[in-house]
Amino acid sequence: MIIEKIAESKFNDSVFNSTVFGKEFTDHMLIAHYKDGKWDEPKIVPYGPISMTPAAMSFHYGQTIFEGMKAYKNDNEEVFIFRPEKNFERFNLSAARLNMPQIPKEIFIDGLEAIIDLDRQWVPKDYGTSLYIRPVMFATEEAVSARASNEFIFAILLAYAPNYYDKPLSVKIADYYSRSAQGGVGFAKCGGNYAGSFFPTSEAQKDGYDQVIWTDSIEHKYIEEAGTMNVMVRIGNKILTAPTSERILNGVTRDSVLTLAKDSGYEVEVRPVEVQELYDAYKSGELKEVFGCGTAVVITQYDAVGFGEERAQLPTLAEEDSFALQLKKKLKDIQYGLAEDPYGWRIKIEEQA
Known part of the structure; x- marks a missing residue:
């Protein structure tokens, strides 16, 4: 070199x-x-x-x-x-x-x-x-x-x-625009995926939201990603997230968070998650948290979710009650060398003579 x-x-x-x-x-x-x-x-x-x-x-x-x-x-x-x-x-x-x-x-x-x-x-x-x-x-x-x-x-x-300022964001569930389609390039980290998301995001911002929760391109029935991140939801004491596919990026932070969640004793399900399931959980009071995860922010909480014209305000949880904040701290502590790394994730950059 x-x-x-x-x-x-x-x-x-x-x-x-x-x-x-x-x-x-x-x-x-x-x-x-x-x-x-x-x-x-x-x-x-x-x-x-x-x-x-x-x-x-x-x-x-x-x-x-x-x-x-x-x-x-x-x-x-x-x-x-x-x-x-x-x-x-x-x-x-x-x-x-x-x-x-x-x-x-x-x-x-x-x-x-x-x-x-x-x-x-x-x-x-x-x-x-x-x-x-x-x-x-x-x-x-x-x-x-x-x-x-x-x-x-x-x-x-x-x-x-x-x-990053840890202010929770608000997200609107997409019911028309799509980030990616089956057989497309949704799993690839290519520039066009991001360029195509900017206009729908700006439209959501006009409605008072920060980002978009993307849904499947055929029925807009299942949640897939949020903004430029993978998305997870907590219903009751269970963490749910969509499986990776041709439409969904296989996030490194996503994989790390799921590993930490399982090893921390949280109940985790990786399966298709319906928009209606989220809405029903919100109405019953069981929708506790919605959060995005990615390299830039690690984990960011969402304080409101837009279902059509309805804005669902989520509860504000302290760290001791928030799965998202607890997992964020666990992951960052490993990244910054403040906690043991049993997974071998942290790679030291050796100084060259």
């Missing part, structure tokens, strides 16, 4: 005062090019713009995929990442679905470790803050021909992630 270090670091402690997610980029980025059926040697270079033709095929045909990960630092200045193998596997699943080349492990995993080690001073220590990691691949061949590109760039970007 070729490493070209920045002449003078941009880093100073004021970076950690930022309250904006994904804007404070670190000193370096990793870049690898795919051409003539193979990847070249990856380079870590100073972060900056990439020159591209407006005819690059990613701009026209949407061959773009990415992942979202985080790095954490403990009081001993040790840096860790969380379950990188899962992101590596999912990245290549996304690549296969969009007819893009597989990225080798020595570029993805070794590249992650090398660039995070190089920019480790950018990893904050405060609980709730982190260094966000964005692996991305996009088509670069110069052509306006409706086919798969033959040339690609793989990159890894790093940016400071401030602590």
Whole structure:
């Protein structure tokens, strides 16, 4: 791996005062090019713009995929990442679905470790803050021909992630727009999935909601995801969530939360969850919690759910009564090295000489 270090670091402690997610980029980025059926040697270079033709095929045909990960630092200045193998596997699943080349492990995993080690001073220590990691691949061949590109760039970007304000959000259940369809790309982490969600979300915001709970594209009968996250509901003392499928992203946080929930003694059911079941539970007082889970926020609670014209206000629960808050703390404590990690999820970034 070729490493070209920045002449003078941009880093100073004021970076950690930022309250904006994904804007404070670190000193370096990793870049690898795919051409003539193979990847070249990856380079870590100073972060900056990439020159591209407006005819690059990613701009026209949407061959773009990415992942979202985080790095954490403990009081001993040790840096860790969380379950990188899962992101590596999912990245290549996304690549296969969009007819893009597989990225080798020595570029993805070794590249992650090398660039995070190089920019480790950018990893904050405060609980709730982190260094966000964005692996991305996009088509670069110069052509306006409706086919798969033959040339690609793989990159890894790093940016400071401030602590999220834990204000509960409100969500409206979609009864017309859909995030994905059977046989589509819902399980892939590709740019189009997100672009297509922005307009329905803005419509929900006009109705006084923050995000959308997506439902199946045929009957709008079953809940699937919430915003850009997997969604879970608590009815009584049972946690329910939809199974992953061609329409639903197999979230790393989702998998981690389900594992912790089961090992903590909570009753968990992974099965289709009907909108009507949620509504009936709300009416009977059994709908205790609805929450989303994903890399950026870990777990976020919802305080209201929109069923058509009806706004269902959910109870406000203290941490000792909230499954969502208890699971969030358990997961974050593992990520930040404050609790034992019996699962081997936390991977230390070794310092290179």
